Amino acid sequence: MKMRITVLPGDGIGPEVTAEAVRVLQTVAVIQGFRFEFEEHLIGAAAIKTLGSPLPRKTLDACLASNAVLLGAVGSPECDNLPAQQRPEAGLLLLRRALGGYANLRPAISYPTISDCSPLRSDIVKGADILIVRELLGGLYFGEPRGLTDRNAFNTMRYSVEEIERVARVAFEAALKRQQKVTSVDKANVLETSQLWRQTVARVALDYPAVALDHVYVDACAMHLVTNPKRFDVILTENLFGDILSDEAAVITGSLGMLASATVGGEIGLYEPVHGSAPDIAGRGIANPFGAIASAAMMLRHSGQLEQEARDIEQAIQLVLEAGYRTRDIARDESDQLATTTEIGQLVMEAVAEVADLRHAYHAV
Ligand code: IPM
Numbered sequence: 195m196k197m198r199i200t201v202l203p204g205d206g207i208g209p210e211v212t213a214e215a216v217r218v219l220q221t222v223a224v225i226q227g228f229r230f231e232f233e234e235h236l237i238g239a240a241a242i243k244t245l246g247s248p249l250p251r252k253t254l255d256a257c258l259a260s261n262a263v264l265l266g267a268v269g270s271p272e273c274d275n276l277p278a279q280q281r282p283e284a285g286l287l288l289l290r291r292a293l294g295g296y297a298n299l300r301p302a303i304s305y306p307t308i309s310d311c312s313p314l315r316s317d318i319v320k321g322a323d324i325l326i327v328r329e330l331l332g333g334l335y336f337g338e339p340r341g342l343t344d345r346n347a348f349n350t351m352r353y354s355v356e357e358i359e360r361v362a363r364v365a366f367e368a369a370l371k372r373q374q375k376v377t378s379v380d381k382a383n384v385l386e387t388s389q390l391w392r393q394t395v396a397r398v399a400l401d402y403p404a405v406a407l408d409h410v411y412v413d414a415c416a417m418h419l420v421t422n423p424k425r426f427d428v429i430l431t432e433n434l435f436g437d438i439l440s441d442e443a444a445v446i447t448g449s450l451g452m453l454a455s456a457t458v459g460g461e462i463g464l465y466e467p468v469h470g471s472a473p474d475i476a477g478r479g480i481a482n483p484f485g486a487i488a489s490a491a492m493m494l495r496h497s498g499q500l501e502q503e504a505r506d507i508e509q510a511i512q513l514v515l516e517a518g519y520r521t522r523d524i525a526r527d528e529s530d531q532l533a534t535t536t537e538i539g540q541l542v543m544e545a546v547a548e549v550a551d552l553r554h555a556y557h558a559v
């Protein structure tokens with residue numbers, strides 16, 4: 195097994211968390227005898243500073259020549275006053291479009307060992323396991339025309355049947371492997387794009403008789419996520435709604451640092467933790483690398499077809515949490531072992547080795 199992986203550490207805590215994800219992947223490669231080749235490139239504010247562009251040509255070419263892209267985070271307060279097209283975030287949006295992945299999978303799982311880290315009551319979140327399927331290449335993020343003058347500004351929300359169908363299929367296929375339930379989220383009581391969304395999703399659902407479909411308005415969904423998250427299995431929604439709802443869903447897991455994502459559907463998969471650059475805690479060794487490490491697991495699953503190895507990493511994450519190791523964002527009291535970003539990475543590496551060993555021993559019997 196050989197994989198070429200482009201690593202884009204990016205800004206803020208991005209470099210710290212991606213370093214741990216890469217170390218975990220290297221451990222998997224050593225154990226299984228895989229060849230993973232990593233090549234690092236600049237994106238975001240880091241790229242603006244040294245190369246003058248949030249997505250330099252060299253970075254894009256490297257991504258297009260690889261099997262998968264692992265990204266840390268983009269964004270920096272230094273760039274807050276730049277026009278939209280020159281900001282670090284513009285680099286990420288250009289990259290998403292160039293790679294072509296239109297379905298962004300964001301699992302929000304309440305791990306039993308940290309269910310009391312959520313500000314929500316543990317009886318509400320315990321057992322919640324949601325997959326948000328966010329459309330990633332359409333809607334307000336990319337719709338034309340768009341513009342800004344001194345006196346007014348506008349964006350366009352636009353969706354075609356094809357764009358809705360393809361992401362809906364990803365959601366239904368995912369539901370088949372889970373609890374066979376899709377909740378499609380829209381604002382069909384107000385928006386035309388949502389009316390088309392709802393009709394189209396309902397039509398795609400006919401091809402999946404085993405999957406139960408319900409439609410929920412986005413405002414109601416925001417409320418259900420924090421009052422009854424267990425009512426959801428797969429949530430299917432458009433780009434901006436998915437952006438907002440996935441940060442909200444992070445509350446269920448205990449910390450935004452826990453959330454991973456995979457962008458699929460294009461030629462080359464893009465894997466990134468959801469947390470963003472968190473400039474306030476960057477460089478202090480306290481960032482939570484679980485989201486980045488879980489994104490690496492998703493990379494093995496979706497770009498490497500290495501389901502077992504992906505599960506090994508996911509199980510290793512659970513073992514480290516069960517042993518009580520926590521970064522600051524998910525620590526509660528003295529019974530927790532406060533750990534740095536690199537310590538967590540090291541612990542996951544060791545746990546991955548342990549899990550794989552046990553599996554091999556089991557097969558040998
Ligand atoms: C996310 C982020 C991005 C988005 C930003 C950084 C452009 O918030 O991945 O959720 O809005 O999609």
Ligand code: MN
Nearest residue numbers: 437438441468
């Ligand atoms: Mn976001």
